[in-house]
Amino acid sequence: MDFEIREDRERTRGRRALSRERAACLRLVQRGLSNEEACRIVGINSRTGRRWRNGRNPTGKHVGALPITSAAPPDVRGRYLNETERIHIADRVREKASIREIARELGRAPSTISREIRRNRHPGNGQYRPHAAQARANARRPRPKPGKIGQNPELRAYIQDHLHKRWSPEQICQSLRKNFPERTEMHVCHETVYQALYVQGRGELGRELTRALRTGRAMRKPRRLAQQRQPRYSTPMVMISERPAEADDRAVPGHWEGDCIIGQNGASAIGTLVERSTRYVMLIHLPHGRSAELMREALTQTVTTLPRHLLRSLTWDQGSEMGSHAAFTLATDIPVYFCDPASPWQRGSNENTNGLLRQYFPKGTDLSVHTRDQLDAVAAELDSRPRKTLDWDTPAERLAKLLATGA
Template identity: 55%
Template sequence: MGDESAQRASRWVFEGVTYATRREMCAARRGRYVEYLNAGMNFTQAARAVGVSKRTGKAWRNGRTRATGRNEKPLVDWYRSTVDKPKKISTRYLSQDERMSIADWRHAGMGVREIARRLARPASTVSRELSRNTNPATGMYEPYRAQQMSADRLKRPKPVKVRTVPGLLDYIHNGLRAHWSPEQIAGRLRTDFPDNDAMHVCAETIYQAIYVQAKGELKKDVSKALRSGRAARRPRSSTDERKPRFRDPMVMISERPAQVEDRAVPGHWEGDLICGTANRSAIGTLVERSTRFTILLHLPDGHDAEHVQQAIIRKMRSLPKLLRNSLTWDQGSELALHQRVSTALDMQVYFCDPHSPWQRGTNENTNGLLRQYFPKGTDLSEYPEQYLDTVAAELNDRPRKTLGFQKPSEKILELINAA
């Protein structure tokens, strides 16, 4: 056991440092990737430097939309490297050559509109360029200085206004200590400094300054200062409604017909997964509500959405239509492709509310019975499908008190014969 632990620990090595878990090693690798980007490397160079593919780096930056239908967020925060002269500038901006032409024509006494006509630019563009980038010390328009100033404006991250204007940050802090809201602080700044535009900021600027620095111990100070008591920003889009978990809209259990509850109509199923060690393996379980008939899904290649939906369709396709009315599942990502299941089996799929396992009580009870055959902490991928079918058959041949000591196999045969 000691040798195995040492070998496992030695696997998570990055740049000569050994990490206790793969998660920690990947976090260090992503952190180094961001450092390389900020140092000026392009995406391909940074990815190669940390030993991943360019595609993986893109997924880190932008998140990914998996084929399973589950959307994932970006894993790194990054910004374009600050450089004196960006390699590529959009054609909507003036180029170095255009600025040199403006300087030459302006020196020759040419007007703004004539310069704009020659450049095929709006007159407002030339006028704004001259007003923004003319050297106040000489009163002259200097093209190389103007180009440098333009490049500096493109740098990221830009300095925060509340930190560059002397006295502004202290004023905001004093206002928060007095339990003023950011909106009150912003309004009072205009009253106290009517002739100093540099001291005028909007409430949103103050909120951004507060939440950006709210890390570690500062979170406590922020939660005390703001009336909301939150040290993390809550997006407005998610205040009143829950974001959809999957691309295909879910039909919630609240919309399930009332006839499902009394178990009078057969063909309504509940489903879930029982997982093995570290959730690396799983077995799917399907239980019919009225008869307690159980079907086990063999998932040797993984329990992602693609494999789960294939196993459900393969096992249930042979059932008569009488026994394919609905399927109720929790909101696990393994059923992100529920629309395929619904279409292939002509069977409505319903989803339980979050953290509400009692809404699939029959399935939860069956999963407890199955742990006698599949103990926790074991690798479930080692069990062949024949063994799973044998276990399901044994459960279905077990008399149930709730069925008047009839067997699930007997009850389901009665239904099929009656149909």
């Protein structure tokens, strides 16, 4: 710490309160410097420094004085170590007691005691100083504090840029750890990003960025109830319970899940396909509606662009658009399995993908205006996002490996 000693402290100018020197001396001592070293830096006598820290008993010529300490909240018991516990730690450390023994006496975790001692040892002699440790803890406790995102312009710019790219907070945080492995100041958890967006008064990220989130909401809300399923078909269905076991554990690629996202007044739709193993997304263009025949033709045209070893089965819900499932199976040799009524979790990957697609195709809009090229661009953007379930690989990377293996 650089401290400039004032030159206007001669006796001829009279006594002047050394408030700046006193505050600097106390900060240096709290950082672990000795009283003599701190007093030398700020330019005062060591006895003055001891009187500031320890107070002074009344004598015949001087009145008593209390110790001068920085303002701090009262001692807190319970979750955090308090001053009494820190004094107990210091006494037992001098008695050469083990970390686990001290932790057992205080009813704390051994790691808590270990971190406390390691953080608050004197840099010179290595002694644990309980009162300095308590002062540091009190100084850290007041709220609110400036957030990590608000203090780091580079971090804030990185998060804002990727939110505009429609990345989720968790994807952004994992990307930060991957791209800046040695810079801990660039590491945050995804909840920190959500707090910067949702909590009023922080101001670390603009509230307009909430429109880039999956839901587009500016505050958290509970999930909606599942929608009612359509009645079953008159044509016999093969239920999901009869689907091969290899599709359940996602170990074998080529098993797909499908559904439709519906536009305004149910008049338009876009078909969605997700491969269970790689989470690769394909979109089905339905510009003229989602009748059974139109869906069968568009779905057949879409899946035939893939190699045969990646077309093992298709799982769908009981929507009316799959009324021609038997004709689809006959044309493509792909068996279709149907979920139980009101059981969207049986197609979890597809339901998750539909939620992601609502960022691009909001509810209550006309979906027929989107061209084939626009759908392909949206699918390509989704397939280039890193996924937590894929160890932060992208679906496109996983599919490329499968295609290379098949070749």
